[in-house]
Amino acid sequence: MKSLLRLLPYLKKYKRTLLWGLLTVVMSNLFTVFQPRIVGDAIDKLKIGLETKNIDGTGILLYAVTLVGLNLIAGIFTYLTRQTIIVVSRHIEFDLRNDFLKHIQKLSLSYYQNTPTGDLMAHATNDIGSVRNVVGPGIMYPSDTIMTLSMVLIMMFLTNWQLTLYALIPMPLVSFAVYKLGKQIHKKFEERQEQFSLLTTRAQENLSGIRIVKAYVREAYEIDRFKKLSFEYLKKNLVLAKIQSILWPLMFLLVGSSLVIIVYVGGLKVINGEMSVGTLTAFFGYLTLLIWPMIAFGWVTNLLQQGAASMGRLIKILDAEPEIQDSNSTDYSVKEIQGNIEFKNIFFTHKNSEMPVLKNINLKIPGGSTVAIVGHTGSGKSTLINLIPRLYDVTTGDLLIDGISVKKIPLEVLRSNIGYVQQETFLFSDTLKENISYGILENNEEKMKDGVMDNVAKAAEISQIAKDVKDFPNGFETMLGERGITLSGGQKQRASIARAVMRNPKILILDDALSAVDTYTEEEILKRLRSVMKDRTSIIISHRISTVKDADLIVVLNNGEIVERGNHDELVAFGGIYADLYEKQLLEEELDKL
Numbered sequence: 001m002k003s004l005l006r007l008l009p010y011l012k013k014y015k016r017t018l019l020w021g022l023l024t025v026v027m028s029n030l031f032t033v034f035q036p037r038i039v040g041d042a043i044d045k046l047k048i049g050l051e052t053k054n055i056d057g058t059g060i061l062l063y064a065v066t067l068v069g070l071n072l073i074a075g076i077f078t079y080l081t082r083q084t085i086i087v088v089s090r091h092i093e094f095d096l097r098n099d100f101l102k103h104i105q106k107l108s109l110s111y112y113q114n115t116p117t118g119d120l121m122a123h124a125t126n127d128i129g130s131v132r133n134v135v136g137p138g139i140m141y142p143s144d145t146i147m148t149l150s151m152v153l154i155m156m157f158l159t160n161w162q163l164t165l166y167a168l169i170p171m172p173l174v175s176f177a178v179y180k181l182g183k184q185i186h187k188k189f190e191e192r193q194e195q196f197s198l199l200t201t202r203a204q205e206n207l208s209g210i211r212i213v214k215a216y217v218r219e220a221y222e223i224d225r226f227k228k229l230s231f232e233y234l235k236k237n238l239v240l241a242k243i244q245s246i247l248w249p250l251m252f253l254l255v256g257s258s259l260v261i262i263v264y265v266g267g268l269k270v271i272n273g274e275m276s277v278g279t280l281t282a283f284f285g286y287l288t289l290l291i292w293p294m295i296a297f298g299w300v301t302n303l304l305q306q307g308a309a310s311m312g313r314l315i316k317i318l319d320a321e322p323e324i325q326d327s328n329s330t331d332y333s334v335k336e337i338q339g340n341i342e343f344k345n346i347f348f349t350h351k352n353s354e355m356p357v358l359k360n361i362n363l364k365i366p367g368g369s370t371v372a373i374v375g376h377t378g379s380g381k382s383t384l385i386n387l388i389p390r391l392y393d394v395t396t397g398d399l400l401i402d403g404i405s406v407k408k409i410p411l412e413v414l415r416s417n418i419g420y421v422q423q424e425t426f427l428f429s430d431t432l433k434e435n436i437s438y439g440i441l442e443n444n445e446e447k448m449k450d451g452v453m454d455n456v457a458k459a460a461e462i463s464q465i466a467k468d469v470k471d472f473p474n475g476f477e478t479m480l481g482e483r484g485i486t487l488s489g490g491q492k493q494r495a496s497i498a499r500a501v502m503r504n505p506k507i508l509i510l511d512d513a514l515s516a517v518d519t520y521t522e523e524e525i526l527k528r529l530r531s532v533m534k535d536r537t538s539i540i541i542s543h544r545i546s547t548v549k550d551a552d553l554i555v556v557l558n559n560g561e562i563v564e565r566g567n568h569d570e571l572v573a574f575g576g577i578y579a580d581l582y583e584k585q586l587l588e589e590e591l592d593k594l
Contacts, residue, residue, distance in 0.1 A: 003311040004304070006318075007135060010095055014088045018139070021084030025143045028077035031070045033151040036285025037159075038063055038070075044278030081140060089136025097128050100314065108323040109391045110351055118201025123317060126196055127310035130189075134307030141300045145293040152286050159279060159286075166265050167287060170254040177250050178301045184243050186305035192236040193313060199229045208483075244302055255291050262287060324390050324411070331408045337417045338402050339367035339506040339537035341388065346397035348383060356395070357383045358560045365553070367402075367506075370538040372548030374578060375557035381541045382423060384557065385509050388539075389418045419500030421513040425492040427484030432469065433476040435484070436460060436498045455502060462528040463497035464521050489516035497525065501532055508538045514547055522547060545582045554578065 011018060042063035104120060156164040206213060206222050213222055262283060269275040346361040357380050365371045373381045386392050387399055390406055399406045406414060419439075427435050436456050456476060460466040468491055472478040484492050493516050500508060514522045526547065529538075542548050549568040556564035556571070556578050564576050571578035 003308050003315055004134060006311060006315055007092070007131070010092045011135065013095070014091060017084050017088050021081055021088065021140070022143055024077045024080040024084060025140070025147050028074045028081060029144065029147040029151050031074040031077065032289065033148075033155055035067055035070055036282040036289065037155065038066055039285055040276075040278035040280075040282030042278070043281050044276050047277055081144070085140040085143075086136045089132050089139070092135045093128060093132035096131060096314075097124065100124060100128065100318070103318055103320075106322045106325065107320060109386075110323060111320060116197070116201040116204075118199075118204040119197040120317070121204060122193070122197040122200040123314055127193060127313050130193075130306045130310035131314065133303045134311070138300060138303045138307060145300070148289060148293045152289050156283065156286050159282060160269075160275060163262065163266055163269070163275075163283060166261050167258045167283075169261060170257045174251065174254050177247070177254070181243060181247050181250075182301045182305050185240065185247075185302055186309050188236065188240040188243060189306045190309040190312070192233070192240055193310060195229070195233045195236050199226075199233050202226055202229050247302060252291075255287075258290075259284070259287055324393055326411055327407070329408055330410055331404065332410055334404060334409050334413055336413065337409065337506050339417075340400075340402050341365040341507070341537060342400040342403075343384075343387075344398045344400065346387070346394050346399060348380075348387065348392065349395045356560060361397070361562060363555060363562065363565075365537060365539070367537050368535060369552045370533055370540065370550075372540045372542065372551035372554045373557060374542065374545075374548060374554060374581065376577075379557040380560040381557055382511055385511060385539055385541065388507065388509065389415050389420060417506040418509065419503045419505035419507070420509045421493070421496045421500045421511060423512050423515075425484070425489075425496040425513075427480050427487070427492055427495060429480065429482045431474075431477050431479055432465075432472070432495060435480060435495055436476075436502050438499055439503045456498075459498040459502040462501050462525070462532060463494040464517075464525050464528075465491060465494040465498055468494075490518070490521070493517060494521075494525070497529075501529075506536055508533060508536055510539070511541045512543065513540075514542065514544070519544075519546065526550075543581075545578075545585050 042060060045059060045063075100123070153164065156167065202225065206226065213219060262280075266275060266280045266283060270277055270280050341363075342365070343361045343363040346358060347356050348358040349356045361384065363371075373384065375381055383392065387394055388401075388406070390411060393407070401409060401414070428438070433453070433456055436459055437452055440452070453476070457466065460469060460476070469475055469478075478486075480486050480495075484495065487495065493513055497510070497513055500510075514525065517525065522544070523546075530550075540548055540551060545568075548554055552567070554564075554566060554568060554571055555562055556576070558577060564571055564574060564578055566574065572582055573579075
């Protein structure tokens, strides 16, 4: 239950509304608690009237009107209670969901490599919904229960304190039952949520990889795996439901036992003339008012335990510290970068790994120059360039940009000056225009201003996606579908290049960004990129020698180390790894011509 204390800052934000809501709870109960007494007085008056054969119809009508009036006023305040506390719970859910997304956006790349997407989806949907129930019904019903119990018990003691003590005999059993069952509910709900995360992850992976599933005819296999996970989720739900099904009947039984006691003891008092029928009726009315609070007590315990379990799961994520973030050493006076890059004695090792991926990297890249990085698969090329935008941080050594350690440059400044086209291209489920202009402005409305559409067209022309746009049904306004599914691999790469170019960055990084395009299109793109790369630092990773041969400097990586460096002619003459790659590609080209 300690996890729920993390909700206090959210509650403080809406404390005025919540206080008003609690006041309406008090007022609603205040106008409800007098009703049994009025009913009892009316019955006593009616009994006297029957005995004396002198019934005062006007007096009885007055009691009836009073009851209607009290019910009406109590109903209005009950409505206001829901319009305050329940509405606040929706606002807190909104705030919590936004804070959750804001936080996970800050987490480092390594976090996502170790956390399934489906697990995060389960937290963002199911768990936050459970927490909302705590700050909605979980506040409204306990406050209503406490107010009702307090006021009703006061009225019961004022009516007949001895009978009240008899009525309270089952109450210790209620507390014990709630305590024992509440612990079980918390544990079983946590287990159910963990299983839901596994189920969500499986579903997400199936939908994302549907083309692989179909291509390998694994539909039946995936259905069977999902069925097994779903069945486990069903079993955990049933276990939780069994515990919850005990709680409610138990509350009814214990409250019902109070009624039995009152019928017997109160009946004897009426027979012995120690209590009037009206007073006993009022007592039954008060016990009736206690039935819902007692049941609500069990239900709220259920909600609180579920909410506490969900909040505990959320806290694990919210307390996860980003490995890469601005720190006390960050120099916020740095507003832009020029693009001079220097790697100084850099070593890098992945978390939970002992073998370094990069070893003793020393490399200077002057601003405005073009550097190419080549090497066999797994040599560390992508890891090396991921250090520049601080997707990873160096393990030892230092990476300088314009003579300043990247760790001292604000992340927003650093990354906003870098255009990065990664190996695995990603496009959003939006229009082509929105994908290309994604990194330049704050919102869609601003993207329509200042001739942005002209810049989109220019970027598309540079990346050679423009020639394909003519065949799209709605041009740049064509919806691309999830992850750009409507485009080919080459079109996705060209759209990603346009997005990077559109940003007009100081540093342009192309990580094997032309692997899916034909050689003719590659030449056309490179020809147009040369004018773009002239005034900015460009880093190109490619397996094709034709892509990198015109670079100012070519660096060859092997097993995480720089083993060769120079221009194309120098490396060919050197006769090393680069020359070997070049000769093999020339041979492949000759074979293709045959």
